[in-house]
Amino acid sequence: MSALVSNTVSKADSGSVSIKLIQCSKTFGNGAPALEPIDLEVHPGETLVLLGPSGCGKTTTLRMIAGLEFPDAGGRILFGDEDVTDLPIERRGVGMVFQSYALFPNMTVGENIAYGLRIRGIAAAERLTRIDDLLELVQLQGFAQRRIDQLSGGQKQRVALARALAVEPRVLLLDEPLTALDAKLRESLRADLNSLLRKLGITAIYVTHDQGEAMALGDRIVVMERGRIAQIGSPQEIYYQPANLFVADFIGNMNRISGAVQDGQLQTVAGTLALPEQQTPLQHGAQATAMFRPEDVQLAVPDGSGEGLDGCIMSSFFMGDRTRLMIDVGQALPIIVDASGRVSWHAGERVNLRIAPQAMLGVLPSPTDNQGVPS
Numbered sequence: 001m002s003a004l005v006s007n008t009v010s011k012a013d014s015g016s017v018s019i020k021l022i023q024c025s026k027t028f029g030n031g032a033p034a035l036e037p038i039d040l041e042v043h044p045g046e047t048l049v050l051l052g053p054s055g056c057g058k059t060t061t062l063r064m065i066a067g068l069e070f071p072d073a074g075g076r077i078l079f080g081d082e083d084v085t086d087l088p089i090e091r092r093g094v095g096m097v098f099q100s101y102a103l104f105p106n107m108t109v110g111e112n113i114a115y116g117l118r119i120r121g122i123a124a125a126e127r128l129t130r131i132d133d134l135l136e137l138v139q140l141q142g143f144a145q146r147r148i149d150q151l152s153g154g155q156k157q158r159v160a161l162a163r164a165l166a167v168e169p170r171v172l173l174l175d176e177p178l179t180a181l182d183a184k185l186r187e188s189l190r191a192d193l194n195s196l197l198r199k200l201g202i203t204a205i206y207v208t209h210d211q212g213e214a215m216a217l218g219d220r221i222v223v224m225e226r227g228r229i230a231q232i233g234s235p236q237e238i239y240y241q242p243a244n245l246f247v248a249d250f251i252g253n254m255n256r257i258s259g260a261v262q263d264g265q266l267q268t269v270a271g272t273l274a275l276p277e278q279q280t281p282l283q284h285g286a287q288a289t290a291m292f293r294p295e296d297v298q299l300a301v302p303d304g305s306g307e308g309l310d311g312c313i314m315s316s317f318f319m320g321d322r323t324r325l326m327i328d329v330g331q332a333l334p335i336i337v338d339a340s341g342r343v344s345w346h347a348g349e350r351v352n353l354r355i356a357p358q359a360m361l362g363v364l365p366s367p368t369d370n371q372g373v374p375s
């Protein structure tokens with residue numbers, strides 16, 4: 001593997017390239033813009049994940065970076081200092097991996113991987129060496145002569161990755177490459193991909209709608225919503241400091257409970273919660289909504305102390321690593337709680353819920369049209 005990193009994909013040595021999108025919007029036909037003007041910078045060697053629901057503009061952004069789509073007039077794309085806005089894909093030095101593999105079915109694994117090298121006139125002997133290096137890199141040693149239809153989905157995706165890397169791209173672009181695979185395979189290939197991207201140090205943009213994949217792979221994550229960037233940040237920032245309710249809801253589950261602020265506490269229908277200290281404290285008597293994650297709730301048998309929330313378990317799902325509980329606290333939406341799978345909780349049981357003030361991700365004045373989450 002190290003041979004390949006130094007000989008074939010000498011990315012880390014040659015210096016990774018940054019990518020900059022400046023005011024790039026995209027309007028197809030006469031329709032509404034698929035992408036609003038966005039500014040985005042990808043650091044050299046970074047894996048940046050574009051995450052968001054279907055139709056939010058992830059693929060469009062990726063295809064603009066690839067040179068398969070061009071931004072509306074005025075938008076610019078830079079690789080390092082080079083303006084690539086008007087360059088077609090073959091002159092940008094990008095490698096792409098798609099959900100659908102897009103391999104040549106009539107060629108062997110080796111021929112697929114070497115396709116780009118052949119086009120570039122690389123000699124046969126060197127092609128064979130590179131094929132061996134790349135097969136080792138993606139852990140498919142000995143597969144060079146296999147036909148594509150004799151491969152599993154995971155193996156096909158490894159070949160697609162090797163083919164994308166064969167031409168020593170400046171930038172690796174991946175559009176939902178693991179979505180077609182079953183859950184277990186997806187997880188193991190995700191781990192392999194993660195170590196590969198770190199080893200190569202190549203600037204990579206990875207598109208997914210799966211938040212787990214985004215968290216696991218991204219140095220930073222761009223959360224997109226309807227053609228706009230909702231937030232850019234590290235996985236931890238996105239999870240623990242969501243910029244707005246859309247991000248908070250899209251990334252994992254988020255509980256909400258409303259009440260009145262009194263002496264640093266929130267008085268709710270189900271009891272009192274201590275509020276975190278806020279930069280701009282809410283006024284005594286103000287209505288507010290607190291938000292917290294399912295795993296940040298401590299459950300206990302009610303002790304009548306009046307602290308925390310009292311509720312009743314509506315349902316309990318054992319999920320192996322945890323038990324997910326839906327708890328009725330007397331408001332329209334139940335509170336979701338992830339408890340240890342080792343403790344049994346049953347529907348109908350009364351419970352007390354405590355949330356440490358520092359585990360509250362946001363306390364919003366309510367009712368509100370302000371979507372911000374104060375830190």
Ligand SMILES: Nc1ncnc2c1ncn2[C@@H]1O[C@H](COP(=O)(O)OP(=O)(O)OP(=O)(O)O)[C@@H](O)[C@H]1O
Pocket residue numbers: 028029034052053054055056057058059060061209
């Ligand atoms: N060639 C096209 N012509 C017209 N509209 C398009 C075209 N490509 C994409 N769109 C529209 O642009 C918007 C963004 O599409 P895009 O493919 O970027 O979404 P996405 O985030 O990748 O979604 P998904 O998760 O479903 O792949 C969508 O509303 C889509 O219908």
Ligand SMILES: [Mg+2]
Pocket residue numbers: 058059060
């Ligand atoms: Mg897409």
